[in-house]
Amino acid sequence: MEILTKLVKQTEEALNQLYGLDEIDVSFEQTNSKFNGDLTLVVFPFLKFSKKRPEDTAEEIGNYISNQLDEIKAFNVVKGFLNIEFSDKYWLNASKNRFEEGIQVPKIGDNKKIVIEYSSPNTNKPLHLGHVRNNVLGYSICQIFDAVGYEVVKNNLVNDRGIHICKSMIAYQKWGNNETPESSGLKGDHLIGKYYVKFDQNYQKEIQELVSNGIDKEEAKEKSSLMVETRDMLQKWENGDLGTVTLWKQMNNWVYEGFEETYKRLGVSFDKIYYESDTYLLGKEIVQEGLKSNVFFKKEDGSIWIDLTPEGLDEKIVQRSDGTSVYITQDIGTADLKYDEFKMDKFVYVVGNEQDYHFKVLQLILKRLGKSYADGLYHLSYGMVDLPEGKMKSREGTVVDADELMDEIVATAKKQTEELGKTDGMSSKELTELYEVLGIGALKYYLLKVDAKKRMMYDPKESIDFQGNTAPFIQYTYTRIASLLRAAEKVDFKLPKVLNPVEKDLIKLISNYPNVITSAANNYNPSEVSNAVYELAKTFNKFYHEHTILGEQDHNTRGFRITLSNMVGETIKHGFNLLGIKVPDRM
RNA sequence: GGCUUCGUAGUUCAACGGAUAGAAUAGAUGUUUCCUAAACAUUAGAUCCAGGUUCGAUUCCUGGCGAGGCUACCA
Structure with a gap:
């Protein structure tokens, strides 16, 4: 967002000119929707320098910067908050640029490589709901890192022995x-x-x-x-x-x-794909090297340990007294193997938070061993999925099986779709595919809309609800747009002069979307993407309800609204692709 | 016991230390001669407790209460 840079620069200048301030961190935030404006500056931190009331300080800064930047249409002051409002022309131009250039995601990962390990099943039983969260999360993180320019290696370590x-x-x-x-x-x-x-x-x-x-x-x-x-x-x-x-x-x-x-x-x-049967002996040589360099030490019984008490942890075993490996030994070896093979800048483990301690230890050991890649380790630690009755326990047969889960939710999608009866003329093949897109989409979205780090509740009754903050709601919005675009002919138009509030909201959301992706990558958190897409879909439905698009009489406004709808559709599709969810053209 | 994560409407989730704490669902009410009502609109409803830091705390710190995880020569 070019404008933000300019705004920050002008504000710094204003603070310097008005109060003689130097090198102050200036940051704007999105204006709260209850107030007028697009971006907001909080002026409380500057009061001790301005020695004026918050209102007067904000007023002065507002006057200064609005004189410098003609993108600013107006500003208002509420207590210590300076709300900046951009002109419609600015937003219209932003939408024009976005339309011409497509979705431009900042490539923060250019020339960088990332290995993301996820899924990592045991081969002794079928996958359950917990694995589904892992898989869906892992895949989405891969998509997100790919979008911001990383070369991504989707990696699975199968526990087959x-x-x-x-x-x-x-x-x-x-x-x-x-x-x-x-x-x-x-x-x-x-x-x-x-x-x-x-x-x-x-x-x-x-x-x-x-x-x-x-x-x-x-x-x-x-x-x-x-x-x-x-x-x-x-x-x-x-x-x-x-x-x-x-x-x-x-x-x-x-x-x-x-x-x-x-x-x-x-x-x-x-x-x-790595198989543990190939890798389980790895790491032993590294233990020997570490022993020589005194990173590890040997006890009387022959077992080998590392002392992590300086880091606030305890002593940790890395090799048993009988000379066999423990789990972490393999992990040390596998990390080395990955680096040999990929020379990655970052490597991620999508593994539940019950292994927080394990990965903390692993990273510390790699650092102590002087491995150059150790800083690139990230444990994407996600919370467990609980059921309304409590934890899933295989002993008590409360485990939700992945295949059954998918069958059920797809069956629900079928039932719902048939009840609504809007799919006349679709072939049975198309319908089968549609039910999959809706059902699997609903399941994935349900798991991805929650912050990955947090523990979450899976309520079967709620998961088959397709209203509100769900994938089918967003997919429905997409099909509305798709249907609209099918009916609209391509026309040339000039940008209208003014925007209504919902149109402006849509442009804002679309403009901000690329930042959402980089933030989701930085935080390893797909839910930021799902929240943004949901907000966009919700806003579009409001727009769709309040304003006619194809029926609009003014030629330019009509053309603009069609284009705007198109961009909303593209953004939904793009975001859902990052979540690994498909969108239908009809439903 | 030690370490660690988390306590927000009835429920499931949001909220870089910022304004009057947002959504969804469940509840109450309304909107289809009009581009797909899987939609839209109105309404009611919450920060576990006690201190502290700050101009300002759901957010940071301390203590309590409650829930989860880790604490194996298991993986």
Whole structure:
């Protein structure tokens, strides 16, 4: 916003001329909608220099700058607030520039690379609502960084090995009867999930039996024959036992086929996938190097630690006494691997906030190791999704399954659409696609409109409501515009002389939109985009209701309103694309 | 216990330290001979408590109350 720079400069000059002030931070904010004006300067900070009442100080500054800038039509003073109002001509020109140039997003990430790791599923069970928030958030952040000019690597680290996978494998071996996705009619990930649950049920039963025979609960957990077999299987896997590895590959492949379907329906994708089975041994050499350089130290039992008490944390283990890695060891190794491969400027982990401590430690360790890339680490820590009944708990079967969730919300979209009956003449293929666009859009928007960092509540009843601050509301606004543009012929027109208030509001929102994107990138927060798009859609509906567009008699006003509508539509589509949500042409 | 995040209308969410705390939904009422009423308009309704910093605090600090997370040689 060119004008803002000029305004700040003039204000600094005014403060200098009037009160002899130098090097003062001047910043304007959007004028509160209850007052007249476009931008507002708060003058309270200058009072001790002006030694005048707030009203008089604001008046003086207002007089000074409005004489210097002819974009300023008027100003008014309310207490210590100086509200600046730009001329209609200024706003009309702004809209003209925007129309001619398209949406210009400041490229704050030019020549920079960012690796964004998200999704990162375990291959022992299907995805649930929590994963959906992760995926939708991760994908949107990728889109946003791409829009501001970063080269983005969408990265997934699949947790495909370990004790939890072995649990499913043991259960499958025991009770699977060679069941396959084909024979069972189950999606691969759901099939494996079934055996994971089966394992746990039998495991719990076994523990109870042991406990009733007078064995301590902790001991029972260790002694359970199922657990012994599972640990044995992990050992075999690590030794490369052919039978174990073959089964492991088979079962993982089923899961991947299942995930692929879910990812596709959610509209997320990846440029680079790491598998933990390839990376879990990484980091050990780095631990040895760190030991030599005294970043780490060894205890008597042979385990290796880092002392983070100077940073206010505690001691953290990086290698067990038996020489095997812990989780953070792998993460150190994988960070190094990423840097070797991509030489990225930033790398982001989209991971829930229960791992805040883990990532704090990881970054500290990388810094202590002197890794040049350590400062580029960012943990996009998002809050858990709670249900009205409380937390999701797999044990208690309150987990909301991702595939079922999508089925339900798409079914709702279908039902709603049919009830409204506005889709005459659309083919069944078009309709199926429309229901997906509306249903999946509603789900994604529901998850993205909340600040990513915050914990949120998922209420199934509310999520299928398509009124108000929802994707279908915004999509509906878009289709109104699309329909309008279909009916409008292309005409030349001159800019009108005056604007009505809603038109001006629309231009303001459209002009400010690129700043919203850079802010969303800086804050790793897609909800800033969703809020801006919602505000725009709401304002457009008001405009649409209050003013006729195609029926407008004045040639220039009519042309201008059509163009304005077009820009609103483009902005909605652009914003929704950043959220990973599609827009329909009809609904 | 230690560390950490969060307490805003009945409910779900907004608000770079700034004006009279915004929306949505649920509640009450109204608007279709007119570009899609999945819309628009009117109405009622909230900052957990007590101190402090500041010209100004939902926002920053301290203490209390309440909720979540972390605190494994698990991942």
